[in-house]
Amino acid sequence: MNDKVAPNLLGTIEDDELDEPIPAMQQLLDNPFLLLFIGVAMPTVLYVIWGVMEIVSIPMAK
Amino acid sequence: MSAIEPPVERIWWKQPLDRVEGTWIVIAFVWCIVMFVMMPYWHIYGKQNLSNEAYRTTAEAYLKKATESAEKTTVRTETDLKIPVVHPAPGGDAYLVARLWQWWPMLELEEGKTYRIHLASMDFLHGFSLQPENINIQVHPGYEHIVTVTPTRAGTYSIICNEYCGINHHTMASKLYVVK
Amino acid sequence: MINRNFRTDPATGLVFHETAEKLIRANAVAAVVSLLVGGILAFFVIMTRWPAVHLLPADWFYLVLTAHGVDMLVLWIIFFEIAVLYFAGCVLLKCRLAAPKWAWTGFWLMVIGGIMNNVAVFRGDSSVMFTSYVPMGAHPAFYLGLILFAVGALIGCFVFLGSLVVAKSEKTYNGSLPLVTFGAVVACIIAVFTIASGAIILIPTFLWSVGLIPTIDSLMYKTVWWAFGHSSQQINVSAHVAIWYAIAAIVFGAKPMSEKVSRGAFLLYIFFLQLASAHHLLSDPGLTSNWKIFNTSYAMYLAVLASMVHGLTVPGAIEVAQRQKGYNRGLFEWLRKAPWGNPVFSGMFISLVGFGFLGGISGVMMGTEQLNLIIHNTIYVPGHFHATVVVGTTLAFMAMTYFLIPTLFRREIMFPKLAKWQPYLFGLGMSGFALFMMGAGTLGVPRRHWDMTFAGNPLGYEFAGTAYLMMGLTAICGLIAIIGGGAYLLITVGSVFFGKKIDVPEYRTLTLREGAAPRPVRQPVAVAIGAHHGNIGIAGFVAPGTFTLAMVFLVAFVLYYFVNWKYLSTVWPLS
Ligand code: HEM
Numbered sequence: 001m002n003d004k005v006a007p008n009l010l011g012t013i014e015d016d017e018l019d020e021p022i023p024a025m026q027q028l029l030d031n032p033f034l035l036l037f038i039g040v041a042m043p044t045v046l047y048v049i050w051g052v053m054e055i056v057s058i059p060m061a062k
Numbered sequence: 063m064s065a066i067e068p069p070v071e072r073i074w075w076k077q078p079l080d081r082v083e084g085t086w087i088v089i090a091f092v093w094c095i096v097m098f099v100m101m102p103y104w105h106i107y108g109k110q111n112l113s114n115e116a117y118r119t120t121a122e123a124y125l126k127k128a129t130e131s132a133e134k135t136t137v138r139t140e141t142d143l144k145i146p147v148v149h150p151a152p153g154g155d156a157y158l159v160a161r162l163w164q165w166w167p168m169l170e171l172e173e174g175k176t177y178r179i180h181l182a183s184m185d186f187l188h189g190f191s192l193q194p195e196n197i198n199i200q201v202h203p204g205y206e207h208i209v210t211v212t213p214t215r216a217g218t219y220s221i222i223c224n225e226y227c228g229i230n231h232h233t234m235a236s237k238l239y240v241v242k
Numbered sequence: 243m244i245n246r247n248f249r250t251d252p253a254t255g256l257v258f259h260e261t262a263e264k265l266i267r268a269n270a271v272a273a274v275v276s277l278l279v280g281g282i283l284a285f286f287v288i289m290t291r292w293p294a295v296h297l298l299p300a301d302w303f304y305l306v307l308t309a310h311g312v313d314m315l316v317l318w319i320i321f322f323e324i325a326v327l328y329f330a331g332c333v334l335l336k337c338r339l340a341a342p343k344w345a346w347t348g349f350w351l352m353v354i355g356g357i358m359n360n361v362a363v364f365r366g367d368s369s370v371m372f373t374s375y376v377p378m379g380a381h382p383a384f385y386l387g388l389i390l391f392a393v394g395a396l397i398g399c400f401v402f403l404g405s406l407v408v409a410k411s412e413k414t415y416n417g418s419l420p421l422v423t424f425g426a427v428v429a430c431i432i433a434v435f436t437i438a439s440g441a442i443i444l445i446p447t448f449l450w451s452v453g454l455i456p457t458i459d460s461l462m463y464k465t466v467w468w469a470f471g472h473s474s475q476q477i478n479v480s481a482h483v484a485i486w487y488a489i490a491a492i493v494f495g496a497k498p499m500s501e502k503v504s505r506g507a508f509l510l511y512i513f514f515l516q517l518a519s520a521h522h523l524l525s526d527p528g529l530t531s532n533w534k535i536f537n538t539s540y541a542m543y544l545a546v547l548a549s550m551v552h553g554l555t556v557p558g559a560i561e562v563a564q565r566q567k568g569y570n571r572g573l574f575e576w577l578r579k580a581p582w583g584n585p586v587f588s589g590m591f592i593s594l595v596g597f598g599f600l601g602g603i604s605g606v607m608m609g610t611e612q613l614n615l616i617i618h619n620t621i622y623v624p625g626h627f628h629a630t631v632v633v634g635t636t637l638a639f640m641a642m643t644y645f646l647i648p649t650l651f652r653r654e655i656m657f658p659k660l661a662k663w664q665p666y667l668f669g670l671g672m673s674g675f676a677l678f679m680m681g682a683g684t685l686g687v688p689r690r691h692w693d694m695t696f697a698g699n700p701l702g703y704e705f706a707g708t709a710y711l712m713m714g715l716t717a718i719c720g721l722i723a724i725i726g727g728g729a730y731l732l733i734t735v736g737s738v739f740f741g742k743k744i745d746v747p748e749y750r751t752l753t754l755r756e757g758a759a760p761r762p763v764r765q766p767v768a769v770a771i772g773a774h775h776g777n778i779g780i781a782g783f784v785a786p787g788t789f790t791l792a793m794v795f796l797v798a799f800v801l802y803y804f805v806n807w808k809y810l811s812t813v814w815p816l817s
């Protein structure tokens with residue numbers, strides 16, 4: 001699929017590409033391990049920890 | 063080139079939104095907010111909300127309360143098992159015990175009156191399923207859940223179990239009477 | 243010695259690493275075997291729930307239902323997902339598989355765990371359903387099997403992540419991951435959370451079953467269990483969405499309408515999708531409405547938004563690709579001229595439509611805090627999830643298999659005529675099955691219930707005649723789906739073992755330098771899709787047909803949603 005492209009292996013980066021920095025959001029989306037951290041932290045805090053705290057704070061019946 | 067190859071552009075995040083996508087995102091987002099708002103809205107203006115009132119309890123403590131209450135309010139017994147039918151005072155408390163494989167006792171309520179119904183299981187999870195109203199509430203062991211209900215139509219209702227609770231799960235059924 | 247044997251598939255240009263290929267095959271085969279077992283069990287389940295037939299005795303019914311749940315939802319789906327991860331990782335990135343020994347260890351742990359769990363169930367003392375709510379206890383092997391399986395799957399996830407690192411360091415691709423691989427990353431992230439939650443709850447439960455822990459709180463169990471049980475459904479969603487994009491790319495050469503929108507939608511999945519586990523606890527005591535509303539709505543339905551976006555961008559990308567090929571007339575020429583006889587496409591498209599219209603709408607409806615009261619634990623629930631995990635995920639996986647058999651197994655598809663019909667039989671049968679189950683659930687018919695007639699029980703409830711009709715129709719549609727599933731098994735097993743071999747170049751060893759991706763001619767910044775080809779579409783909309791379908795979907799959604807509020811408003815007041 002890429003075969004027809006000139007094979008300048010590991011080649012130099014064209015100048016125009018260096019001009020603009022990669023936007024922060026794109027960097028985030030390109031970082032699987034940061035995403036992994038977020039994807040585990042969010043439900044752990046919002047679902048599991050919050051839920052468990054509510055359960056342990058249920059009062060005793062009279 | 064395509065979704066199975068890396069994007070050809072070095073920076074794709076700055077691609078302007080296409081009109082089809084942009085319009086749809088706005089419409090879908092509005093709909094999402096509407097759906098979200100419906101839940102708090104119903105808590106304020108709607109009449110059917112599941113109570114948050116629950117307590118930690120034990121099977122013994124709960125059974126004791128339920129038995130004492132039933133002794134005071136039993137009006138008759140039904141079936142060969144002599145299951146008491148209780149007629150709690152309108153506005154008062156009624157206790158329902160869920161256990162393998164029975165709902166105990168049977169309740170007789172008055173139409174248009176409000177009751178605090180207590181629910182707890184003695185053993186496994188059970189499912190309170192009132193038919194044909196189709197009101198379904200999970201019943202846990204170790205927790206006493208108090209729901210306030212107002213039956214609006216007189217008649218004979220059924221409570222079936224709709225949480226799998228073992229080999230005789232499908233036999234766990236009872237009646238609930240609503241009288242004028 | 244690192245294995246650097248690769249081969250290039252001449253038909254598709256895909257590059258297969260030898261070890262990765264073997265693992266993809268092994269996982270796919272294990273998946274199909276699980277589907278076979280689960281499918282046989284499905285027959286007995288549905289034949290028992292058909293009131294007119296009522297095939298099995300009660301103890302067998304509950305046993306078989308437990309095994310059906312485990313073998314389908316856990317084994318078939320997760321084995322296939324590991325195959326998808328390795329495919330999206332190694333094949334699409336043209337890279338070698340990281341840590342092959344670990345990958346095989348993970349695979350065998352999954353096999354052993356799956357068998358151990360099944361043995362426990364078929365011994366007869368573990369008919370606890372796949373949810374295994376405590377304090378109802380199963381044989382310790384039931385939990386241990388699931389734990390081993392989960393550990394194996396977790397290893398698979400890390401091998402996948404490791405392969406991404408390998409691809410990056412060996413420069414087998416440039417820039418960002420392909421969108422499909424990114425979708426697989428999302429599935430993998432969700433899987434890590436899923437499996438961690440499973441471990442947190444199943445390990446103590448196992449210890450409890452052997453007597454080392456005195457009690458486990460049922461509410462605590464149910465809450466944490468669903469962080470595992472429902473999140474695993476979200477792995478499926480991410481995985482099958484990734485497959486939709488892959489099939490759109492494979493069949494049509496479709497390019498995502500915008501990487502930003504599609505990846506942004508996947509990001510919303512990472513943030514919010516897993517919160518929805520809370521919809522399993524909406525009718526439970528003790529958890530507050532704040533927790534319930536926030537979590538069940540995926541924080542304001544932002545993950546639903548993401549699914550609605552994917553539901554638009556996948557067919558939208560197909561529409562754009564078709565219009566560019568010249569099918570640019572009217573609203574729907576692109577769709578009419580789609581290859582409806584190609585099971586890769588038809589399976590994917592039925593999966594998309596069925597998942598959205600049946601699974602999506604019903605899921606959001608019953609995941610609403612108050613509406614759950616009139617649905618919880620009725621047979622509506624299996625109706626809903628057979629629309630999501632069967633019509634959606636399973637059918638998407640089936641469609642993908644038709645692509646994998648020639649490329650991965652290098653065999654021609656046997657029974658091509660049957661293959662043409664298979665997605666319709668299975669997809670439409672299952673859709674009808676799901677719809678009628680939902681109908682019966684609306685009438686109160688309970689799930690996991692051996693006898694809706696309450697025969698011989700003086701206190702039993704007599705369901706309306708329509709409820710019986712619905713269950714009968716459910717069964718008939720279920721049988722059609724089983725025939726469709728059987729056709730799939732026949733075609734895949736037949737092709738893999740007896741199909742005509744396709745001759746392709748064998749593996750050859752690539753050096754690090756040869757394996758590196760050539761630097762493509764890359765545009766610096768992406769421009770809007772319309773800017774390339776301003777002359778397709780209608781009124782500035784490049785995909786007007788898809789947009790119209792999306793609006794039809796929205797109208798159906800809104801109507802159905804409010805019909806259920808109307809219905810709720812008529813039941814007894816509760817507070
Ligand atoms: C042709 C195919 C299938 C048929 C006819 C079928 C039929 C059924 C029926 C009748 C039930 C039981 C409902 C009840 O009594 O609660 C059920 C449950 C279930 N099915 Fe299927 N099914 C099929 C395929 C699948 C597939 C492919 C999956 C997963 C990928 C699946 C996953 C499940 C699960 C998880 C349950 C719930 C078990 C439980 O409640 O514990 N099924 N199925």
Ligand SMILES: [Cu+2]
Pocket residue numbers: 161163187188189223224225226227231234
């Ligand atoms: Cu029960």
Ligand SMILES: [Cu+2]
Pocket residue numbers: 188189223224225226227228231232234
């Ligand atoms: Cu039960």
